Amino acid sequence: MQVEQLPLIISTLTDLEHPYMQGAWAPMYGEVNATDLEVIEGTIPTDIDGIYVRNTEIPVHDPIGRYHPFDGDGMLHLISFRQGQAEYRNRFVRTRGFEAEQEAGRSLWGGLMAPPGASLRPGWGAHEGLKDSSSTDVVVHAGKVVSTFYQCGEAYLLDPNTLENQGLAGWAPIDGVSAHTKVDEATGEMLFFNYSKHAPYMHYGVVDRHGKLVHYVPVPVPGPRLPHDMAFTRNYAILNDLPLHWDLEALKGGFHATRMHDRPSRFGILPRRGNGRDIRWFEAAPTYVLHFLNAYEEGDEVVMDGYFQENPEPGPMRDAPRGFAHLMGFLDQHMTRPRLHRWRFNLKTGTTTEQRLDERTLEFGMYNQRYAGRPYRYAYSAVAKPGWFLFDGFVKHDLVSGQSWSLQLAEGRYASEAPFVPRIDAKDEDDGYLVSFIIDENTQTSECVLIDCRRFEEGPVVRIALPHKISSGTHSCWADRRFIRDGVLAPP
Ligand SMILES: [Fe+2]
Numbered sequence: 001m002q003v004e005q006l007p008l009i010i011s012t013l014t015d016l017e018h019p020y021m022q023g024a025w026a027p028m029y030g031e032v033n034a035t036d037l038e039v040i041e042g043t044i045p046t047d048i049d050g051i052y053v054r055n056t057e058i059p060v061h062d063p064i065g066r067y068h069p070f071d072g073d074g075m076l077h078l079i080s081f082r083q084g085q086a087e088y089r090n091r092f093v094r095t096r097g098f099e100a101e102q103e104a105g106r107s108l109w110g111g112l113m114a115p116p117g118a119s120l121r122p123g124w125g126a127h128e129g130l131k132d133s134s135s136t137d138v139v140v141h142a143g144k145v146v147s148t149f150y151q152c153g154e155a156y157l158l159d160p161n162t163l164e165n166q167g168l169a170g171w172a173p174i175d176g177v178s179a180h181t182k183v184d185e186a187t188g189e190m191l192f193f194n195y196s197k198h199a200p201y202m203h204y205g206v207v208d209r210h211g212k213l214v215h216y217v218p219v220p221v222p223g224p225r226l227p228h229d230m231a232f233t234r235n236y237a238i239l240n241d242l243p244l245h246w247d248l249e250a251l252k253g254g255f256h257a258t259r260m261h262d263r264p265s266r267f268g269i270l271p272r273r274g275n276g277r278d279i280r281w282f283e284a285a286p287t288y289v290l291h292f293l294n295a296y297e298e299g300d301e302v303v304m305d306g307y308f309q310e311n312p313e314p315g316p317m318r319d320a321p322r323g324f325a326h327l328m329g330f331l332d333q334h335m336t337r338p339r340l341h342r343w344r345f346n347l348k349t350g351t352t353t354e355q356r357l358d359e360r361t362l363e364f365g366m367y368n369q370r371y372a373g374r375p376y377r378y379a380y381s382a383v384a385k386p387g388w389f390l391f392d393g394f395v396k397h398d399l400v401s402g403q404s405w406s407l408q409l410a411e412g413r414y415a416s417e418a419p420f421v422p423r424i425d426a427k428d429e430d431d432g433y434l435v436s437f438i439i440d441e442n443t444q445t446s447e448c449v450l451i452d453c454r455r456f457e458e459g460p461v462v463r464i465a466l467p468h469k470i471s472s473g474t475h476s477c478w479a480d481r482r483f484i485r486d487g488v489l490a491p492p
Helices: 096-104 248-252 325-331 453-458 481-486
Strands: 002-005 032-035 039-042 050-058 073-082 085-092 137-141 144-148 156-158 165-168 182-184 189-195 202-207 213-218 236-241 244-246 258-260 265-271 280-284 289-298 301-309 338-346 352-356 363-366 378-384 391-398 404-408 413-415 420-422 432-440 445-452 460-465 473-480
Touching: 050 137, 050 432, 050 481, 073 096, 073 144, 073 432, 137 182, 202 236, 236 289, 236 301, 244 248, 265 338, 280 338, 280 352, 289 338, 289 363, 301 363, 391 453, 404 453, 420 473, 432 453, 445 453, 473 481
Parallel strands: 137 473
Antiparallel strands: 002 032, 032 085, 039 460, 050 073, 050 473, 073 085, 137 144, 144 156, 156 165, 182 189, 189 202, 202 213, 236 265, 244 258, 265 280, 289 301, 301 338, 338 352, 363 378, 378 391, 391 404, 391 413, 413 432, 420 432, 432 445, 445 460
């Protein structure tokens, strides 16, 4: 393995007495380019060609107030596969906030759990007081890697070959862009939303395959909301107004406390180029949904899959380290209990029907992106380690037959969100791999694995050593080299 080490960034973090600054969440700062990666086991397949990119959250300076693991600065890890070879590199996203704090040598913004007014400079996005750390999500669109932040912010662009930072996307509107922009590989479009504390509280937009904003409309909702994700079909975008959001009374005092409100969930369906008047709202059982899977049209219905939280307000976690019980409760999926769930919205009758697809605690779903917005059969979910925002397994579902297959990682090994990688010239929807970065706490190392989705329970077909142990984080994506080059891929 050849490793080129870049000059170290300035990090001043001294206090690591936080459960999410240890173990698989321990921060790391080195930025490298690595080639000739060592294969630990198996063979790198020659039938995939593209990049896997994962965003992680790194605390760089001692926080102002209490640290939340989603406050950290965005660091992207990229592995590129081509002709049976793999290369790796990682970079911090050079956000305005990251650069300002590098210059200051300290934190300038308080995080999600900091007291009101803690930030020393004006913040960004829906919260208005946070640093836009661009650390939540990452997609590839219009030939660029695009990283985003869940509380809304800029869309930061990076080169898909080098991870060179290329600044801000010019199309991002004044209220910013939420994480979970949706890329439709069949049209090359990217659909996005944002949300804020001022009317109309939510917007929806479309960026075309050339990176041009071609549609941007208000989505009127009755007050400040906290949507995290959206869904789309070939013809429709699906937004949400869920009963978990900031408490308005607390918000008057500057406190950003969330609570469930006593009303149904609402899902808004509008034509992909429609405006606010075209939205049709459908009521459904109250819940919070962090992430959706796919959605598609079937007869008069729009079908949407996602993870229905049975307990969106989990309360404090027992046995948590002192002072961290609420934080750890919200981060423990075995407390929020997300369940694989299907909503059917009938466009003729206006009614919603709901169906539970699995009773296990699952989240962070992935599927073959070539079927995005279209009828699909296979879903892949991550399994969380009880008590922790860490993944230690995956489940594959055949949504037609109801069959499922599980893969549990060995003790002390944690996966990253694992997108589906179609084989070159794949004929079937599940003809490909899941790709994931593994953090191994036993050996203090990291690796990249590929799991053959048609031999799911057999475990990785290849394990590739990374040059350093990485930190945990949230979202990731796979992009075929053809898609990076052309900006669009013909659907199957
Ligand atoms: Fe997310």
